Amino acid sequence: VLRITYRLTCAPGEDPDAKARDVALEQTVELPRAAVPDDAARMIGAVERVEPLDVGRWRAVIAYPDEAAGQDIAQLLNLLFGGISMKSGILVTDLELSPAALAALPGPAFGIAGLRSLCGVARRPLLCTAIKPMGLSAAALAELAYRFARGGLDVLKDDHGVTSQPSAPFAERVARCQDAVARANAETGGRALYFPNVTGDAAGLERRLETARAAGCRGVLVSPLLQGLDAVRAMAGASGLAILSHPTLAGAFFQPDHGISAEVLFGKLYRLIGADGVVYPNPGGRFRWDAPSADALNAALRAPWGRIRPALPVPGGGMDAARVPAWAERYGPDTMFLVGSSLYAAGDVEGAARRLRDAVERLTSPPAPAPPAPRPPA
Amino acid sequence: VLRITYRLTCAPGEDPDAKARDVALEQTVELPRAAVPDDAARMIGAVERVEPLDVGRWRAVIAYPDEAAGQDIAQLLNLLFGGISMKSGILVTDLELSPAALAALPGPAFGIAGLRSLCGVARRPLLCTAIKPMGLSAAALAELAYRFARGGLDVLKDDHGVTSQPSAPFAERVARCQDAVARANAETGGRALYFPNVTGDAAGLERRLETARAAGCRGVLVSPLLQGLDAVRAMAGASGLAILSHPTLAGAFFQPDHGISAEVLFGKLYRLIGADGVVYPNPGGRFRWDAPSADALNAALRAPWGRIRPALPVPGGGMDAARVPAWAERYGPDTMFLVGSSLYAAGDVEGAARRLRDAVERLTSPPAPAPPAPRPPA
Numbered sequence: 001v002l003r004i005t006y007r008l009t010c011a012p013g014e015d016p017d018a019k020a021r022d023v024a025l026e027q028t029v030e031l032p033r034a035a036v037p038d039d040a041a042r043m044i045g046a047v048e049r050v051e052p053l054d055v056g057r058w059r060a061v062i063a064y065p066d067e068a069a070g071q072d073i074a075q076l077l078n079l080l081f082g083g084i085s086m087k088s089g090i091l092v093t094d095l096e097l098s099p100a101a102l103a104a105l106p107g108p109a110f111g112i113a114g115l116r117s118l119c120g121v122a123r124r125p126l127l128c129t130a131i132k133p134m135g136l137s138a139a140a141l142a143e144l145a146y147r148f149a150r151g152g153l154d155v156l157k158d159d160h161g162v163t164s165q166p167s168a169p170f171a172e173r174v175a176r177c178q179d180a181v182a183r184a185n186a187e188t189g190g191r192a193l194y195f196p197n198v199t200g201d202a203a204g205l206e207r208r209l210e211t212a213r214a215a216g217c218r219g220v221l222v223s224p225l226l227q228g229l230d231a232v233r234a235m236a237g238a239s240g241l242a243i244l245s246h247p248t249l250a251g252a253f254f255q256p257d258h259g260i261s262a263e264v265l266f267g268k269l270y271r272l273i274g275a276d277g278v279v280y281p282n283p284g285g286r287f288r289w290d291a292p293s294a295d296a297l298n299a300a301l302r303a304p305w306g307r308i309r310p311a312l313p314v315p316g317g318g319m320d321a322a323r324v325p326a327w328a329e330r331y332g333p334d335t336m337f338l339v340g341s342s343l344y345a346a347g348d349v350e351g352a353a354r355r356l357r358d359a360v361e362r363l364t365s366p367p368a369p370a371p372p373a374p375r376p377p378a
Numbered sequence: 379v380l381r382i383t384y385r386l387t388c389a390p391g392e393d394p395d396a397k398a399r400d401v402a403l404e405q406t407v408e409l410p411r412a413a414v415p416d417d418a419a420r421m422i423g424a425v426e427r428v429e430p431l432d433v434g435r436w437r438a439v440i441a442y443p444d445e446a447a448g449q450d451i452a453q454l455l456n457l458l459f460g461g462i463s464m465k466s467g468i469l470v471t472d473l474e475l476s477p478a479a480l481a482a483l484p485g486p487a488f489g490i491a492g493l494r495s496l497c498g499v500a501r502r503p504l505l506c507t508a509i510k511p512m513g514l515s516a517a518a519l520a521e522l523a524y525r526f527a528r529g530g531l532d533v534l535k536d537d538h539g540v541t542s543q544p545s546a547p548f549a550e551r552v553a554r555c556q557d558a559v560a561r562a563n564a565e566t567g568g569r570a571l572y573f574p575n576v577t578g579d580a581a582g583l584e585r586r587l588e589t590a591r592a593a594g595c596r597g598v599l600v601s602p603l604l605q606g607l608d609a610v611r612a613m614a615g616a617s618g619l620a621i622l623s624h625p626t627l628a629g630a631f632f633q634p635d636h637g638i639s640a641e642v643l644f645g646k647l648y649r650l651i652g653a654d655g656v657v658y659p660n661p662g663g664r665f666r667w668d669a670p671s672a673d674a675l676n677a678a679l680r681a682p683w684g685r686i687r688p689a690l691p692v693p694g695g696g697m698d699a700a701r702v703p704a705w706a707e708r709y710g711p712d713t714m715f716l717v718g719s720s721l722y723a724a725g726d727v728e729g730a731a732r733r734l735r736d737a738v739e740r741l742t743s744p745p746a747p748a749p750p751a752p753r754p755p756a
Binding site: 027028029030032034035036037039040041042043067068070072073074075077079081082084086087130132133134135137140159160161163164165166167199201203223226227230231233234247248249250251252253255258259281317340341344345 | 405406409412413415417418446448451453459463510513537577580601607609611612625626632659718722
């Protein structure tokens with residue numbers, strides 16, 4: 001079965017058991033129970049548990065038959081929150097797939113270990129920035145990529161709003177940025193990677209992936225909620241490119257009492273469709289959403305889950321370079337920090353990147369050996 | 379320019395002008411103003427107006443350069459609400475495209491007039507139901523389609539959760555349902571249409587459309603937020619099939635003070651990507667979202683808008699058959715009523731459908747001529 005956990009918030013007089021049963025009907029047969037023919041009754045979600053959490057809130061667990069969604073990602077999203085999105089007080093807080101469903105979805109092709117290998121970084125946290133803003137020429141964006149690569153960042157991704165504006169058309173931008181990063185790597189001996197944003201029209205996606213591959217890129221950025229989740233799943237399986245997912249539009253799901261929790265949306269769904277790295281807005285950054293703890297999200301991305309590889313948490317969105325070491329202490333080394341504005345604000349982006357890289361290197365260097373302790377007097 | 383209107387809800391002490399400027403930066407350059415290079419400054423949205431609405435609320439209008447989104451639907455959605463989705467108190471209430479952008483997006487291939495022509499219905503409101511539930515065999519679903527077609531409904535669409543479950547695989551279901559409806563039409567002389575749900579994996583979409591076309595279907599149902607908005611746009615242009623859009627997942631955008639208004643999401647975006655008919659949850663039905671007036675949404679779908687054809691409003695979601703005549707009085711004849719559960723609850727779906735059709739026919743029949751007035755005495 002496919003098991004979904006909800007936090008139900010009930011209005012005064014609303015019955016949590018009835019609300020759970022309504023969810024189970026709405027997400028499957030979309031009929032009142034009495035109108036469901038016997039031949040279809042097996043599709044109705046089975047309410048396994050409804051238990052009080054705090055005033056006005058209950059935790060409900062509903063088990064759906066695998067055949068309701070199968071391996072169809074669009075239908076999985078529909079089953080998760082499609083119809084009930086138009087109701088209220090329903091927050092999806094967990095998702096469990098059956099071993100059979102999990103086995104049919106390969107998940108990230110690279111995962112944490114694969115991304116580390118691509119970057120040639122064994123232990124320390126990884127560092128990422130965004131090449132921006134939209135409106136610059138491809139040459140100017142490439143110069144920024146070159147500077148950040150020389151400064152020692154690991155992944156230089158396009159900003160998620162940089163698509164194929166006339167000032168920097170996709171193919172030209174990819175060629176120039178990738179060349180610039182290769183040149184910087186040749187100069188420094190580094191292994192910085194450029195990940196272009198491939199989000200855009202549906203019909204052109206395959207061509208954009210081919211352009212990125214042909215230029216020598218090893219990964220790409222994509223916004224699953226803009227491109228369609230299954231389009232991302234298909235890329236992960238077939239493109240040979242690492243995938244960094246962008247959270248844009250996801251804030252719609254983060255209402256306090258209604259939506260899909262970040263652990264489920266980013267930590268499970270984005271991982272399931274094959275994101276090797278999952279960008280999310282770090283609490284305390286410039287986004288003011290009421291995020292559940294990033295720790296729980298990080299744990300979900302890294303946890304064992306069938307044969308699905310762990311994905312790399314990528315906190316960003318107003319991540320201050322100066323605070324990266326503190327966040328790294330908290331989040332641990334299997335994290336990629338996406339630092340943008342605070343590097344740009346420094347003016348000398350190469351120098352700012354180098355200082356950030358140095359600070360992160362220091363975190364994981366073994367401490368200098370302590371001087372030998374004075375011998376105790378004999 | 380591309381002009382977006384927002385309703386900003388400010389926390390105590392939050393400055394509405396600063397909030398509007400922050401939106402203009404966040405949705406374009408994603409940098410603090412001081413860090414934006416001169417070469418990209420033209421991309422920042424221009425805050426044209428910030429005016430008070432009521433306590434704590436302001437109306438802001440921001441004009442973005444066309445080149446920020448171009449004709450890229452994914453990027454248009456990103457520009458509309460991508461990054462700011464993760465902030466709070468920002469509701470998109472209007473969207474205006476430049477004549478150039480509008481001209482590049484053909485919109486519905488059929489529109490209201492085209493759907494009426496397909497159904498052979500000149501004046502009265504149209505009638506639609508959902509073939510369900512998931513879990514029935516293709517044969518059982520086809521029998522339902524046959525009954526509804528005999529009862530005189532115009533459009534019989536798959537339920538949005540009926541995808542390609544093993545009990546009714548897509549190709550078998552389409553063939554059986556389409557045959558059943560053709561048989562009913564041959565018996566009644568009617569022109570009922572079967573619209574299969576083509577939502578599913580990205581790679582298989584083209585094949586599903588071909589299957590529907592080959593079977594003789596004239597239209598399909600698709601869920602844009604599951605499939606990807608641009609995938610729908612591409613279908614509208616090339617498939618030769620009428621498109622009915624389903625609102626699933628859209629409730630995420632309908633937070634009271636944060637999101638995208640139904641007029642913009644359904645009334646403009648779904649119309650722009652080519653939905654000929656737009657299903658939406660009717661206020662007072664089984665969905666409890668705080669919908670703005672359906673009248674405004676209906677008006678947006680039908681209003682003149684460049685060369686974009688008007689799209690048919692399709693209120694549904696707990697639409698009671700008995701109340702359709704009352705809603706029809708309010709919404710007017712250029713509406714398709716999606717009536718599901720109340721027909722199923724009747725048991726005899728053919729009879730229930732016929733009573734609904736008769737009730738709607740009576741609405742628009744010219745009243746019987748009044749008896750001649752008695753002559754006044756000479």
